[in-house]
Amino acid sequence: MSPARRRVGPVAGPALRRPVAPMLAAPVDEVPEGAGLVHEPKWDGWRCLAFPEDDGVYLQSRAGRNLSMYFPDITRAIRTAVPAGAVLDGELIVFERGRTNFAQLQRRVTAGRGLLRLARECPAHYVLFDLLADTGGQLLLDLPLSERRARLERLLVDAPPQLTLTPQTADMREVWDWLTTWTVATGIEGVVTKRLSGRYEPGRRGWWNYRTRITTEAIVGGVTGGLRHPDTVLLGRRDRRGRLRYTGRTHPLDAMQRAELGAMLSPLRAAQRRGAPVVHPWPEPLPASWSGQLERPEPLRYVQVKPSVVVEIEADVAFEHQRWRHRVRYVRALLGVSVYDVPLLLGEQEGYYGEP
Secondary structure, eight states: OOTTSOOOSOBOSSOOOSOOOOOEEEEOSSOOOOTTEEEEEEOSSEEEEEEEETTEEEEEETTSOBOGGGOHHHHHHHHHHSOTTOEEEEEEEEEETTEEOHHHHHHHHHOGGGHHHHHHHSOEEEEEEEEEEOGGGOBOTTSOHHHHHHHHHHHTTTOOTTEEEOOOBOOHHHHHHIIIIIHHHTOOOEEEEEETTOOOOTTOEEEEEEEOEEEEEEEEEEEEEOSSSEEEEEEEEEOTTSOEEEEEEBOOOOHHHHHHHHTTOOBGGGOEETTEEOOOSSOSSBOGGGGOOSSOOOOBOOEEBOSOOEEEEEEESOEETTEESSOBEEEEEOTTOOGGGSOOOOOHHHHHTTOO
């Protein structure tokens, strides 16, 4: 075989060494269609590669961190069902009342001595969609997805229910059912599209990710960058008591959006109520914990503005603790729309779908 010729079969040799950069998906605005493509649900959880080894099971996050100690229920299930040397790829999720609950995943990290009790009360599931190495460490990266999937199915035949094979389909009618029904019923975020003939390429965005999105409104409470040329927008909604609550942040604005919004914003000091300055309801800088991310960023410096401008945004369905967990897309400012016309924050479930 020529050295430049691509291998088409499994490779015998040493086990795949961790950490391994997982294969990724590029965001798209439409679900790709065509021959040779298959689709899988995008689960709302933590990406995880699992390495069953002779002395235990190692769970690796997308960023390469060790998650093993936070999921003793999953490591136990893998240890009983998957031989050493295999390498699995999937998503860690927790179901609560039939829906995925991202907050329960985050609790695993902070549970401390209560971790085992939490694992009993809210057990995790490992939804699997790829096999990077077979039993004994036989590498499968160069095999097509269809063959890796078939081997994964055989591997999970007698696995406990916490190890679940993700659904896969080439039927677009089933995809639309997932997007219109499953996002409500189970909390999936969208679909991931893959080529059946595709090899597994660590670290490369060789798949496509379509997220279910909603269009809704929010109130501008602050901006990063300058007041007249804002970079990103900090958004809020009022609760039942009329208090403006922080709900998320936008992606960076383009030049036209910056000019449009900047012309409408007023500094907070211009707002007066009965002769006294209005106190902004959010601290400055914005606390790092408000972002809701696993890896805590630094506190965010921003410019507080008079909360009188309403904007239209596009957001995905990942809404927890009354905040959008991912950044949203700024669409436009809504002239003539009152802040009192923006939906209130009534609760987690209503807000999840963008219509609280």
